Amino acid sequence: MTLDIVQMVLVTVLTAATPLILAGIGELVTERAGVLNLGVEGMMVLGAAAGFAVAMQTGSTGLGALGGAGAGVLLAALFGVLTVGLAANQVASGLALTILGLGLSGLVGASYVGMKREPAPHLALPGLTDLPGIGHLFFGQDAFVYAALVLVVAVWWFLGRTRAGLTLRAVGDDHTATHALGVKVRKVRFLAVLFGGACAGLAGAYLSLAYTPFWAPAMTAGRGWIALALVVFASWRPFRVAAGALLFGGATVLQLHAQAAGLGLPGQLLSAMPYLATILALVLLSLGRRRGGSPGPAALGQVFTPSR
């Protein structure tokens, strides 16, 4: 019995963490290539709107997820053209992307406000899913959750174990040297930006197709920004992104329970918790880094114009 309650809590933690894992892992790859894309929130919210719209039109959750990821890729491509192609300022371009994404998502989602659909189907394996205590946690999630976990492992393997991953990291650490070696720096960066966009869009689609499941304006509520902080918090390591996302997911669930239990704390304080926790996490991290931790990619945020 208590085991089931523990499982229930863990399941909610995992679902709250999934959008952060998805968006965070995408941004991690982008940043490892040396590009800081602050537009995660914008790509995510557009992914949520587009994903929901496509799913409503086609009746398919899978196509909806693809639509969300596609919308993220489109916005990311715009960002890539600006920052990688035209060497525009990355911070400002990322903000532009967030504003644009919020606006576009409102346009795309306008006619879907107030509509509901069935949440994404959950895995059901006869025998396994009904295992007491662990069945639902391990064998009863929707496809997004598994995709997120697979993605973390895949990115870890790609970055650390493949030649292409090594190249990507080298581009992020020293674009001049890799350029001199004949690596197509801008191509690598552009692809990394697109990957980040796809992941952010997918994270958004998860929110509107599985987590809530409906579309509401600005429904990402700062999750894109938290994903950005998570990458810093994770010191640009894939598994730490997942761990950090689970911590944040846990904090979110705790906040919801505290709100329900009515601890006498103002609801606004509890709602502010994720943001305060993010700041606290960044502070603790930099305190830790003083005693020798890993800094970010050396060329992060620097624009690159190839020498002739």
Added chain:
Amino acid sequence: MRLDLIPRARRSPWLDALTPVLAFALAVLIGGIAVSALGVAPSQAFLTYFVAPLSEVWSIQEVALKAAPLALIATGLAFCYRAGLWNIGAEGQYVVGGLAGGIVAIAAHGMEGFSLWVLPAMLVAGTLAGLAYAMIPALLKVRLGVSEILTSLMLVYVAQLLLDYMVRGPLRDPKGYNFPQSVGFDSFARLPYLMEGESLHAGVLVAALALALAALVLARTLFGFEVRLVGTSPRAARFAGFSQARLTLAVFAISGGAAGLAGILEVAGRIGQLQPEISPGYGFTAIIVAFLGRLSPPGILIAAFVIALTTIGGENAQIDLKLPLDLTRAFQGLLLGLVLGADVIARCHVRLVPGGQAARPEV
């Protein structure tokens, strides 16, 4: 096919001024296509967005009232961005400024006797509160090396929730039928109107004054030089002995103070009480204004009017043409992106080189 960017030896002031105009024209073009996709004639939409707000006295005042906070916040932000520091939490500093100034007004509510001090005290409180709030990310950046981008943004959400809590809790009007709002400010706590029976209030003048002061500081003082130098050549600035930490604190103080002042000007001017929402996103829109104005005070002034115009136009278009407000926001985001992209033309010779070969320098 490859794209080559060759830095220009020196920037031409003509191109510097022209590229934002070019970006704006392109954004209007794309906006026109979007509008016709939504089933409205682009010419009609253009009139509603850009011409109609300037055709009547009251709507010109509305444009000025929107442009003032935008210009004020954007000018403060320009100090930050010029120095290569990223305060993107002006919205939060604005909210805290409005809240702190509003608290002074509420404390003085119903006061009798000498009351001339109340309004100045409100403005000072608002400015200082915005400044203090901006010190949080600045100090974390200077002392601990925490990214100011993320902390300043996170504090926006915190500020909005704080305001929400205050107007639903301690500051709620006891006679307000449980509406989440404070008492209405007394007339001595309101900014006076500039003309009888019109909506333009003295806040516009305060903003203009602050803007002029900021322009002077940036262009004519050693501190202004320091800000510009750190942005363009951090190495030279270090050799000159300028302290990065001191500068970080200073530009955050300026941008936070400006945003706080804008907040209390709005609360003491147009709104006249505290309520859960005191900003239609001025702090974020000001970021667009700052870049559209090329981070220079005169440019920012023009940009603020253009953006205010599209905002008022957007509100009208929502009523008259049934065009969604999100269209305006998407337009503004697109505009910022195009401005940043067009900036390349001012900085570099852009060449499309056929084939995979890099262009050879003609030396």
